[in-house]
Amino acid sequence: MKKKNDWPFILPAIFVVAVMTQVPFLLTVVYSTLRWNLARPDMPIVFSGIDNYLFFLKIPDFTVVPEFYSIVLQTIIVTVVALVICTVIGFLFSILLDHPIPGVNIARTLIMGPFFVMSTVTGVIWKTTILNTTFGWYGVLAKSIGLAPVDLLSYYPLPVIIFLFCWQWIPFFVLIILAGLQGISGELVDSMRIDGLNWWQSTFRVKLPLIMNHIRVAVMLGLVFIVKEFGLILVTTAGGPGTRSYTLPYQVYMQIFSASNVGRAGALATMTVVLTLLAVNFVSKSMKKNNL
Amino acid sequence: MKRFATKLLTAVLLAMFLFVGTQGFAQTINIALANNPISQALNKLAKEKYKAAGVTVNIAVLPENDLRQxxxxxxxxGGTSYDMFFIGPYEAASWAKNGWLENLEPYFKAMPAAKLTAYDRPDLIQGMVGSLAVKGQSYALPFYGESSFIMYNKELFAAKGLTMPAEPTWDQIYDLAKKINDPAKGIVGMTMRGAPGWGMSGAPFVTIVNAFGGKFYDMKWNATVDTPEQRAAWAMYKKVLRDAGQPDILSYTYNECIALMQSGKAGIYYDATSIAPALEGAGSKVQGKVGYAMAPHQKMMTNTSWLWNWAMGINPKSSDAKKKATFDFMVWATSKEYAKMSVDLDPTGSSTPPAARTSTYALPAYSKTPYAAMTVKALKAMDFTKPTIDPVPYVGLQYIAIPEFADAGTQMTQFLADYVVDKITLDEAIKKTNDVFNQVAVDGGYRK
Incomplete structure (x- = not known):
């Protein structure tokens, strides 16, 4: 039975959600219009309109790509490539783990491992004990077979970051996609066998379409998680060399914690939120449109 | 029986409340230190030796870049997570003006006369104290200080029949480093900080710029990064590290450089004078085999080293009781007794804070250390107020003493890193850095 006057009961919930999510965002938008440097309390905080946005968006010289645009491009490359690899490999791993072979539970638990390691710890382990050319395994192995190890973090920062993102996030994709595969009823599997479908047909023509909802969820969540991933970049490359492995969230961090510039950090954060929302919307729509 | 059980329970609960109650009166002061050997020694000694009634000292040791941010x-x-700020002269000057540091003079006035005499303020090295004071009022106490100089592995030099000049030029350093460099044997010619950050690779790099006669601003606050002098300095930094430096150039903070030098696999190391004790300490393979020379010069003949100290200031937003407890801890850590205690504990001197007190160099065990004489010489040779050949509107040797430099300097070292590993050309790096410094002059209201 629906009562007319029951809406006040949801007010506390609305209030909490608004305070937790919308107020900080609105404040960020307000900050983005101010000229405010925390390191200079002697300079007044003044309204500066869209100056902070223009600082990033303006193109003073058409022969040089401004920092902001190359960082946006880097963010897109990192996110898209990591998402594609995570989905494909995650799906393949899930198929492998969907078989009732002895020890499959141990295998499933082991493959979850990287997901439970904090991203900063992941970064430190890979950076110092594996990829370091002097002390790390990679350096020792390369030297033992007579090769001169290249400092991967400095010369190939983006591929290394993408690899580490995948290492960390593939388990998450496996978790969701495997849940989908496990949900396919035994009867269907049996009838596929009776109808004489081969492995290729049963996997890609029957199972894949059936778990598309799960894959969509994994991609959406993965997109949001990977875009905002920041700790791993901080401890491995620290955005370097130069700004070659900066992503938007890392640039926001540097603007506020290195430059103490509240206004510019606010503008950048606002643009990051807008771009992420657009990306999520775009991915969601295009997946629905293609009936994926 | 039931009654007894109830009584027992009441008693236990009461005892627990009382326990919690007394704990509530105890002060916990939170301190964060920079991750370097001398601060680690303080962390250890504070845990073992520092006793103050009702005060618990909680110390975290953080990587330098993180600590700064x-x-x-x-x-x-206006946060209060930390009661003590572990900072340097770069922060002290502007923070004191901004009201972010407690003035220490009232605390010294309130100190009992006997304690004040024992602390002996005039014994603190005055250059260090001066760099932490505003209008003669101290806002932080120097824990240890440093200049910069060359450290080299005498064994590797002898094996190749090379000698290090007492006052080398950068060209000489480059030649020597290349001759020592032997990748087949895992020997690195020269190691130097490569990890970006104004206080990381920025420190040696800016002294190279000064040595080559470069500067960052003219007297009207126009950025002057695009000059032949600056270009020569950028090229030298790259040349040394690419032709004779550690393989993972950009991941080397001073901690990695120290480890490499300690392992005996590096020929030359240009860094802080305060690092020498770690090379001469127990566990170092180069103990007793390190030679020392002045910071390299080039076009500018003297004053090409840096000045820094790690100092302790009080967070003005902490409660009065915590401020007092923090002050007491600072006085203990910067006292003569602390220096003596650290030498007693570790006679190699690698735990003793250098360049903060004159009396430290009179301690018998410490004055015999191989680096003591060169450290004193390096400290005497520098002048904080005249960093460059041409007059400039700023002070500071390895940095520019304006609040915006933390960010601008960090960006500069990022472009430098990009240039060192060939991601961008020298022209691009110079142009980008010049733009950043011009932007700072406008944003910060320096250019009139």
């Missing part, structure tokens, strides 16, 4: 955010937003 954390404390700057803390100070600028």
């Amino acid at each position: 954390k404390l700057t955010t803390e100070a600028s937003t």
